[in-house]
Structure formats: C-alpha cells, structure tokens
Amino acid sequence: MNQVLAAPRARAALRFWGLALLGSALLAASAQVSLPLWPVPATLQSLAVLLLGALGGARLGVAAVALYLAEGAMGLPVFAGGAGGPAVLAGPTAGYLLGFLPAAWIAGQAARGGPWRQAALLLAAHLALFVPGVLWLAGFVGLERAWMAGFVVFLPGTAVKTALAFAVLRAARR
Template sequence: MTTTDVAARAASGARFWALALLGSAILAASAQVSLPMWPVPATLQTLAVLLLGALGGPRLGAASVALYLTQGAMGLPVFANGTGGIAVLAGPTAGYLLGFLPAAWLAGFAGRGLARQALVLAAAHLLLFVPGVAWLAGFVGWERAAHAGFLLFLPGTLVKTALALALLRAARRG
C-alpha cells in the first residue's frame, strides 16, 4: 500500500466519521422537538433516523445513531427534552432509542424506486417499535405498552414516514 493509498483511506475514514458526527447532531436536534406524552414523548427523532439511513446508507446511518447513543450515555443532553445519561438508557424510552440502530440500518436499503423506498421506510419505522414496546412493557405491562407506546404513535408514524419519503425523493432528484 502506497502512502497515497493510506492518505486516501484516512481521508475517507475521517469524512465518514465527520458525517456520522453531523448525523448524531441532527438526531440530537430532532430529539428536542418534543410533544410531552407519557411514558414516551413524541419527537422528530424517527424522521431523522429514517433520513440518516436512507440518505447515508446502512453503515453511516447506524454509525450516526451509535454516536448519538454514546453521547447520550456519556451524559450529554442529546436525548428528548435535553436529557442524557445512563438512567435514560435504563428508563421507559430505552427500547426505542436502541431500536433506532436497526431502523437506521434498514432505512439504508431504501434504494431508488418509489415503491421500494416507501416499503423500506415504513418497515424501518415500524421496526423500532419492536424493542421499544417490548422494553416499555417491563415498566407498564403489555397492554398499556401496546397502546401508549405504539397505537398512539401510529398517526404520527404515518405522517413522518410520508415526510421522510418525500424528503428522500426530493434529495435524490437534486
């Protein structure tokens, strides 16, 4: 490997992590747009997760989410309503936060066709509810978790998925 190859790889790696850091900042900002609901607030985070994956690809989307979760675990106020710390990652919303990882990864396979993009974004959005509701059930029981942690979020999920699809299509045209 030549020094040029090494320099190109280093630059590529630096670019990847700079974009992942930018993605984590976007995710942190989206967490601050919050409607107070209990036990899980409604935020713009899932919209950001879908776009990070769909626009950046599975690796970059997941890396952005991993950085975001790491920042929050370290106590930075990046989670909803300016919270951070391990306590949040052990609380009722932890399953949703961890569900952002597979959701961003899956959204990274949205591809180019309208039908594929719509299907993948909807599946990615629904995927994050699996660990979210399962974890929440440990705090409030299955019935209440299904209602307060999934059913109440379905209208917003539909709107945010449609918005993510529209923004993805607009970004890919430009």
C-alpha cells in the same frame, strides 16, 4: 506506496466520521422537538433516523445513531428534554433508542430501488423501532398499556413522518 493509499483512506474515514457526527447532532436536535407524552415523548427522532439511513446509507445511518447513543450514555444532554446519562438507557424509552439502530439500517436499504420499495422499506424501518420499544416499555407499564401508549398513539405521527422521509428521499434522488 502505502502512504499513497493511506491518505485517501484517512480522508474517507475522516469524512465518514465527520458526517456521522453531524448526523448524531441532527438526531440530538430532533430529540428536542418534543411533545411530552407519558411514558414516551413524541419527537422528530424517528424522522431523523429514517433520513440518516435513507440519505446517508445504512452504514452511515447506523454509525450516526451509535454515536448519538454513546453521547447520551456519556451524559451529554442529547436525549428528549435535554436528558442524558446511562439512566435514560435503562428507562422506559431505552427500547426505542436502541430500536433506532435497526431502523437506520433498514432505512439505508431504501436508498436503492424504485418508489414502492423505498416506501415499503421506510415504513418497515419506522415500525422496526417500535418492536424493541414496546417490548422494553412493557416491563415498566405492562404489555397492554405499552401497546396503546407506546405504539397506537404514535401511528398518525408515524404515517406523517414516514411520508415526509419518502418525499425527501424522492426529491434527493432527483
């Protein structure tokens, strides 16, 4: 009896981690689409994080982000500009990278509910990654500069990427 139950569980686990690995690859690819701003580059990563959570669910989105961060910590060139290694997770962008975890979880909550709830949760997810990002960056450049160079400059792109994630989620639900 246990073997009968174990096979579907093993297949489900294999499918889940396979999808999480694909999600981490999507996130790595999105990091390479980058505008080299200083001190934080503008990338498509936040859009990928929103889509991973919204389309895959909170658990899968967080798992994909966690794999991505582990891959980068091990030195794989998955971060913006092909960077990798633990130094990136101690540098100016570390707060944003870690902010992907709660952002993916919040975006995962958008999979359920009507359009207003989905839009609000996607926006909240996008903004949530800025909290640890700006706070961590402030340790490098000061709070005022972190606010301007690490948040305000990204607002137009945040609006566009959030709207894109919403449109993709709505289309996928149809």
